[in-house]
Amino acid sequence: QHKHQLHSFWFLYGALVDLLEVVTLSNSVPVQKYAEQHELRVHNWPDVDFSGQFDVGVVVSFGCLLKEHVISRFPYGILNIHPSLLPRWRGPAPVFHTVLHGDALTGVSIMQIRPKRFDVGPILSQELYPVPEKITAEELGASLAVLGAQLLIDTLRNLPERIANKREQSKEGATFAPKVNSSMSCLVWEEQTCAEIDQLYRALGYRIPLRTMWMGRPIKLLDFVGRSQPCMSKLSYTCVQMCVDTPSNYYIQLLLSCNRC
The missing domain is CATH 2.30.30 (SH3 type barrels.)
Incomplete structure (x- = not known):
């Protein structure tokens, strides 16, 4: 599913994106295979040297807290694509808990990440998505991946404006989506x-x-x-x-x- 976001970046080369490189936690993930097929440079975390050449970072289900000195290397910060309407279902398994609890409405959030805690940063963009009856978590995740890719592109096209109008997450309605076991x-x-x-x-x-x-x-x-x-x-x-x-x-x-x- 993460390939949807990377695929969107690929089509923006020369229009919105001048330089795109990929960071992964594992050599065997589909994102790395996609990047190699399209001749994108791949880094294996944490062996990464950004050297101040990028304007913004994007993470999707990365699973590692990033420190302030890493975030500050990007003038526009680092964005996270999260498949829920934050602050509902913060954590690693939002799609699973959306289906498990019978939510009728979900969506995608684009937020700026902050160090020390997951999924608590300010919201730049959100898109609602009504949950179809009888949908599985696998099917919902695929649909939200496409929606997230589209929302990310829209956010990047208007990034200075979105950052200027970002909003902090509400302290009410926050729920946690723990890992599946x-x-x-x-x-x-x-x-x-x-x-x-x-x-x-x-x-x-x-x-x-x-x-x-x-x-x-x-x-x-x-x-x-x-x-x-x-x-x-x-x-x-x-x-x-x-x-x-x-x-x-x-x-x-x-x-x-x-x-x-």
Whole structure:
């Protein structure tokens, strides 16, 4: 997804961007491969010498706090493309938490980064994005990557004006989006509604199979057909395909209802 932003820069060569170089944390990331294919110079962090030749820096999901002496080398600072409406969902996994919590509205924020803390800098641009029903975190991330690339280009075209009119983030409504881990994939049927389980599957299922216990055995939930409401009952059901975690890994399909649905 980060290639969308880099691809946008590539098309601006000679018009808005005179010099573009890439900094990565790993040699194997898709951004580095894209940069090498287009003959862009690549640096591996932290072995970077900017030498005062750049006007502005841009980071996307970089994951490292930058110190003040690095930020100050860029006359316009360093911008961050963040896939949420800050201050909601600060942190490393905003798209996951947007889907997990059933947010109806999200978006992209362009902010100036500050040292010592992530995602707290002033906002230069924001674009709203209504969250489609039944979208997965993977699909939402791809859509926000395209939106973020477009918003970044618009911000760079009007950068002095955007910086002059930047606004500090509100102290109200701030939420944190912690990293995704495997413990989040465990279902507790007695405590979760069908809607909550569906949101968890769409947020996490493409990366980590959801897990639960079935007849005393651990199972993985490989696929959700979706919720339905049969005429004979007011309960909501969800149909899932399960993989029983045994050496033979056999599969079953069940129609399930949660106690809180």
